[in-house]
Amino acid sequence: MMKGVFEMLHQENLNHLEIHYDWRTDKFIFYAARDWDPDTDFSQYNKLFTVFSLRPSSGKYFNSAETESLFAKHNLVSYIEKIKALMRKGRHIFLDCYYSEKLGIRFVNNIHSDKRGLNNLHSSLCMGGIRRHEPDEEELDVFIDGMNLGRAMTFKNAAADLPMGGCKVTVQMKPIDLDNLEQVGFLAYCNDRTRNTAGPDMRFPPDLADVVKAHFSLHFTGGRKGPLGPTGTPTAHGVHIAVKQAARFLWGSESLEGKKIVVQGLGAVGFPLAEDYIHDGAKLVICDVDPAKIAELKEKYPKASIEVVEPSNVLKVEADIFSPCAMGGVLNEDNIPGLKFKIVMGSANNALKASSQEEEYTLADLLAKHGILYQVEWVHNIAGVMAGYEEYVYQEKASMAQLMEKAGKLCKEKTWENLNEAKREGITPTKRAYLVVEREIYGE
Structure with a gap:
């Protein structure tokens, strides 16, 4: 040790x-x-x-x-x-x-x-x-x-x-x-x-x-045998809805048809999110450390536009949207200036390589400086924890249909409000999101 x-x-x-x-x-x-x-x-x-x-x-x-x-x-x-x-x-x-x-x-x-x-x-x-x-x-x-x-x-x-x-x-x-x-x-x-x-x-x-x-205990949720099952699919749904609001904010339409979207990681959230993008008619660029996940997606959607890149090259791709859905800390002060995306929004926790809010603010400012629309992920990758709460409180009476409706509505409304209010206040969506919650958590 x-x-x-x-x-x-x-x-x-x-x-x-x-x-x-x-x-x-x-x-x-x-x-x-x-x-x-x-x-x-x-x-x-x-x-x-x-x-x-x-x-x-x-x-x-x-x-x-x-x-x-x-x-x-x-x-x-x-x-x-x-x-x-x-x-x-x-x-x-x-x-x-x-x-x-x-x-x-x-x-x-x-x-x-x-x-x-x-x-x-x-x-x-x-x-x-x-x-x-x-x-x-x-x-x-x-x-x-x-x-x-x-x-x-x-x-x-x-x-x-x-x-x-x-x-x-x-x-x-x-x-x-x-x-x-x-x-x-x-x-x-x-x-x-x-x-x-x-x-x-x-x-x-x-x-x-x-x-x-x-x-042992009812204080664990998200199992395969639980009333809601694993939380990847509802989380992907919330992220998908939020991305559509970002598209609406930037381009005037929620439609993602024909947009080139990079999905980093085809795990519990990345895979169903990629499926949502395929159903939208988007052109996908994907990467994953597990070749089997890539093969599974391509086999399931043989007619979809799916390009595969090595994980080490994913940040070099030029695309409309980048959805990080793997490990956190992928974006830092060194690689942000070279990014060729218009929107960065995914499910990965702590996508910015930071250990404090001040460091996140700095990196969010850098993204904005390079013309990239970004919102800190905890605003929209919330369906997983919502599922956990629903199961914890309601146990076998928890409803997936009710969860999907709640998560979609919340991600849509909060993302749209956050993007527009941040623009009105002249700050990044990330800083605005933190400031709103800080008033409650810290009394500031």
């Missing part, structure tokens, strides 16, 4: 670390502990024990000053300062870390804000997906990814009009074995302790939600 906070937990025989931040006072509070016995069988979560009853026979607990002493003991002071700087920059309130040496799992809920979830009459205060990282990835990079995504979830939940705070779970582990109920039970336990409702994100299969719900 590489040097970091989880290595410290490992060396000290601990399994829980909390980092709290009050951005109003710039005060940090730390807590570290052994909250359960190392031989705890998490396949028995919510059977023989719950989040309330699980306690160690021999616990260890460190207050804030004592935890800081542990950081110093393990030469982590400068490392923690980097984490604190990231939390300051994004105004993140809480990093909640859980470690299982036996299962090889490092779990972090990157909680950005609980503001919208307070007094929502539900057991969950936050909503945010759960994403897997490989065990050998740099720990700090995983924290950065989780914090960026958690911050975006705060604003996405606000855009979706959901009474939930924003967070994102990142897990470092090998690919999960869904037959190993101890692994699954541990994830359910950790997630429930953080009062989050999660849906499987990158590198976790949708089936994870089905197994969690069958054995």
